[in-house]
Amino acid sequence: MTTPADIEAMIAQVALRDRSAFSALYNATSAKLFGVCLRVLNNRAEAEEVLQEVYIRIWHKADSYTVTGHSPMTWLITVARNLSIDRLRKRKTKTKPIDEAAELADDRPGPEAEAIASSERAQIEACMTELDPRHAEAVKRVYLEGETYNGLAEAQNVPLNTMRTWLRRSLLKLRECLTR
């Protein structure tokens, strides 16, 4: 299994324009990032296009990775997630995408990179459980599916401003817990 230190070393080499390191980074992380793109976009063709953009961005921005202070997978996931959301927001019409999840579940994953450090994960998991379960679920859907305030308000059948107030209070609570 590829460790975070391996991935960090690869990113450092990519910043030096090392193509074989870039290839190794792709092999070690593309399955996870493709999973993230697919989760947000729920459309295979779009997810493939965005994944391309993701690795082009990684190639060009590898030198700015250290500035973020992130663990390597956090940085890679953030790039993949943000570009996927950008693509989601650019969709002109909100067509209902075909749900490919069932079909995709059978795909064999590639070499799997080790995910986020367990301490980071434990912290956010613990703090999420302190939220109203509906709000925790909302935060998750916003992060993984690019849900908007409008969509959340509709789904929970509350006015937009109410939704926003709820979620902002939850974010405040989350912050308070995370910095505890």
Next chain:
Amino acid sequence: MSNPEDEYGDSTLAAEYVLRLLNPSEHASFEERLKDDPQLRRLVHDWEAHFAPIADEVAPIAPPPRVKQSVNAALHGEAKPSRSWSWGWFTGFGSLAVAAVTAFLVFAPILNPPDLTPSFQAELAAPDGSLVVTAGVIPATHEIVLDRVVGAAPQGRVLELWLIAEGASAPVSLGLLAAEGTTRIVVPDDIAPGVRTGTIALSDEPPGGSPTRAPTGTILATGTFVDI
């Protein structure tokens, strides 16, 4: 908090920004502030790190190989593999290539689809016989097809294939061997002419392959190609 009039403060605003919940004008003005506010950038990075573990539940799904090819084409101008390559590509412009072109011209009407059998083969074997891998080259698809006959990568390591072209000063990575089954490696155009006459080698490397341009582990086996 630099916005005391806002009861939720910059931290919450940064969280909304990271989650992409702000409307377009709020988003734009937040990004404007980010440019010269390191503290605000720090809040953004903090939230990014806090939220990223949510993606842990997302199962990895291997993307199709064409995505990597497109990325390489976009970044390095590497051509995407085509199906119409011929012998000469692997063998340079020697007499073999002439023979190949002749053969191609004679048999072209019959050879459709292209011949997918290997034209030259190598055996990579460790001196003590603990690792034996066969490699065959299919000129039609620019592929090296590798099969492990004996042995495997050491525990927690992977096997990486290298080409040391005739007269070359350093090995060039060709790719990693799959942990199981047959591995097919498409050889890039600029490296291919050196395959027939060069030496290929297997090294053991950390998962994901050598972190540098050169082998970092032990060279376990080497071999050269012979015509079939």
